[in-house]
Amino acid sequence: MDTNRWYWYEGSKMGTTGETPLRYAIIGAGMSGIMAGAKLLKRGDSDFVVFEKGAEIGGTWRDNRYPGLTCDTPSHTYSYSFALNPEWSAYYATGPEIHAYFKRVADESGVMPHVRFNNEVRACVFDDATAKWHLTLSDGSTYDADIVIAASGVLHNPKVPELPGLESFAGKAFHSARWDDDALLDGARVGVIGCGSTGIQLVNALSSRASRLVHFQRSPQWIMPVVQFEYTAEQRAAFAANPQLIEDIRTNAEYWDAVYRFTEGVTDFTSPQMQEIEDICRRNLEDNVHDPVLCEKLRPNYHAACKRLIYSWEYYECVQRPGVFVETGGIERIEPAGVRMNDGTLHELDTLILATGFDASRFIRPAVVSGRDGRLLDDFWEERPRAHYAVSMPGFPNLFMLNGPGAPVGNFPLIDIAERQWDYIEQVIAPLRKGEGRTVEPTAEAFDAYEERRIAAARKTIFGSGCTSWYLDKTGIPATWPWGYHDFAKAMESPVTSEFVVSA
DSSP: OOTTTOEEOOOOOOOOTTSOOOOEEEEOOSHHHHHHHHHHHHTTOOOEEEEOSSSSSOTHHHHOOOTTOBOSSOTTTSSOTTEEOTTOOBSSOBHHHHHHHHHHHHHHTTOGGGEETTOOEEEEEEETTTTEEEEEETTSOEEEESEEEEOOOSSOSBOOOOOTTGGGOSSEEEETTSOOTTSOOTTSEEEEEOOSHHHHHHHHHHTTTOSEEEEEOSSOOOEEEOOOOBOOHHHHHHHHHOTHHHHHHHTOHHHHHHHHHHHHHHTOTTSHHHHHHHHHHHHHHHHHOOOHHHHHHTOOSSOTTSSOOEEESSHHHHTTSTTEEEEOSOEEEEETTEEEETTSOEEEOSEEEEOOOBOTTOTTTTSEEEOGGGOBHHHHTSSOOOOBTTTBOTTSTTEEESSOTTOOTTTSOHHHHHHHHHHHHHHHTHHHHTTSOSEEEEOHHHHHHHHHHHHHHHTTSGGGSSOOOTTBOTTSOBOSOOSOHHHHHHHHHSOOGGGEEEEO
């Protein structure tokens, strides 16, 4: 490894002398799974396998490779604390660059030899007699583990809308996470359905390539303006020579003030913080979209951040380019020639891209998970996916989730969330390493009390202020962390031991 280019913060390796050895199964080789493997190796635990359903690592950064893909978290912040990268090319990194970063971390941290590719977990069954999890894999093999880490992520099951006639379209029609390299783009007539981050980024990238680009928006988005810039060769050399410069970016007060403003505003959509966010977004729209008709088409009818807030430095510029059209009417059906609207308008297209998001309620599923006494996870999650502090569940001992139900997905940087959750998990399983028991899980009483508090707080958040979004569960309750960043950091810093039961 070229130590002039990367910084690996080894910390102190916690030797396992005298500890009860534990065997781990990590499900998913995306951002969280790679982190979990690296953390285990760092403390001297090497008895684990990372099961990955795909042919390479990377999770969402492997599956998504559409034009314009960019992370909406600053690159130096969207980095592991133990693997800083002085070679990020820009303030906001591109998808291919992030994918390459994760591949390099997995390789150089030693995680890669532990990964089994093209091996999806089909079933995960807890054996009450042995206190072990029995995993059945897609290749027919099995694996027994003391601890299961579900690092399967949230956005990995594409949601394809039920559009009448979709299969009849004469051109290429596909979901953005299943990119078709043979699709006509340059000089072509292209339609993009969806107005989340993916739809916005696709329009940005294709607005200068397509001869005609139609952005179909069921509901427009509030856009938070940000500044994108490339790091010069001199800046990257300076980062390589002095890692403190990277840390200064990661701890930048202005950036974290914005994070705190947002996370505090989330908890009360009538707060001054949220009003400030909405004012910034409104000025961004009104100051940068000059056609009054288009401006109103792009004006949402809900509070800013009710849907996942979009960060973009160029959408309003790109959507005003010649040949770009915003369509806010309802779609009647898809025809061989294009998209027919409810008002009879036909948008003739060569390519149709479905930027329609993911089923965010799946998590570890479709794996069949059976816990203590044969309790099925599907039954436990019948009303809604739920987990104690987004990590664990009663009746499913030694099963832990990274970015699980109720995690602050979309609230603040995901890598920071995952690393804090891992610190929490390490403390929860400490009694097992000490030989004080074979299983650990939250008590039903603590779990129910937490979920009651979470739901009550979630109802008051910006996500529950009157719009539809993938944040909402099937009962309409926001399924994300309903408190501020500092509350999350404090919760992950020290688990409440009385809320867990350790069993022999």
